[in-house]
Amino acid sequence: MKPALAIVLLLSAAPALAQHQGHDMPEPAPAEAKADPHAGHDMGDQPAPATNDPHAGHDMDGQADADPADPHAGHDMGAPSDGNAEPMDGMDHSTMGHGAGMAAPTASPGPDMETPPPPEAGSGPPRAADAIWGAEAMASSRNDLRRTHGNFPVFWFQGDRLETQVRGGEDAYLWDIQGYYGGPTERLWFKSEGEGEWGSSPEDAEVQALFSKAFKPFWDFQAGIRHDIGGPDTTHAVIGVQGLAPYMFEVDAGLFLSHRGDLTARVEAEVDQRITQRLILQPRIEANLSAQDIPLLGIGAGFDQIEVGARLRYEIRREFAPYIGVEQSWRTGRSADFARARGEDPSATSFIAGIRFWF
Template structure:
């Protein structure tokens, strides 16, 4: 929990430094795309993925946090925090520069510079493509689409692709050995878009050399989970 408090403090300090100095309209917000409990084969976990932002239309500072805490394990299987500066480069896309820290329990800490692109592709697909640069570089692509079944009922498929560019044996990552995580969630806008409970499924599997490292470590490659959670936005 100290890591989370330290990350939150760092994010708050950086956000304060990024306040606009001119008479620009200040905007801020919080959005949790995933705040969920996952039930899998013999292993349950709590997962979150949220952004908190402050800034203007021309420049935003974003604190992004993602993590997974396995039930009964007493630690974070994954824990990732980023500070990202976003600024528009076209009508539908923002460029991203920032820093990322990966600090799960039981593994060495990793720190990366981040360069990326975030926005809306044709047909209103939300995408986030980022290059993480360090001695353990990797590329990550995230995409999702919201299909409006009714004014309140929304079906959201999502896909996340992570491709290591260098071997990182401590993290069971081999260069070129991609990991794919795919999900499908059905949400209901209980209070406008502010609170949206959902149910769904999630599947994650690695390929190539990464899959070989996972099997060599005695871990299962290919995990399916049923998820229960809520989206938050304010």
């Protein structure tokens, strides 16, 4: 080659050499080499193909961010450089490693997938204690448990009101007791209440014997007899209900039919309002009604007597509590007329002191 021609060729190649200065220039590819769309990737054990792009594998600023869903986004996926190349569709990438960041996600079970129980589940005895102590011994133990923690009879007695009442110089006494013997659903109840002036026999007194049967939670149906031992001798047939109403109101209601055919009724309700753990305020109301006038008993038709009061008690022990209170009573209608005829005031205010106990 002539020296002048060599100098011209060197001068024309200088810009291209300056452009790629600092790059490791691979060996020139054969003429039949085709463009590789995966240039710059780790192709495992496969030989690195030649590429026509001198910038393959470099970070090209200014290009749009690749879609993270497509691992080949941003690569040249165009047509091959010659007609001998296979189409891109159907290329097997399973053997190609694309780096740590391109690992295939691992499938996880869905939220509705459940692990089936092991085959031995449910194969044990229905009661584990039977396998240790024996079914016969445990059957006897369970019977004892039912007897001591279930349907067994108990005795309960309560002095609900044992009190003295101060009524403007005419002091009186009053008792109201009740109790039962039986199980949780069937019981024999007994009740007694009465009142009178100190130093004299009771003006009104009664005793009741009732059979009680639970018909729903906290409620009993009661039926039996009542006998009056104060005033005219009278016997009554009794039906009623007793239980715990909403908001913890204790309710006792009874319907009485005397042996003379007189029909009367009584409803009592009280509720405990705890001020402290031991100091309790108990509002109480009682209403007596009659279906007809009963002159022998001094009772008029309609509302016979209404009593409204409140008692404040202090539980020295849960089973023993003294109390004080106040109560207002009214006789209405014909009953008020009968009271005036006996020289009594149909309305009375009483200041109360008494004790309440149970065992």
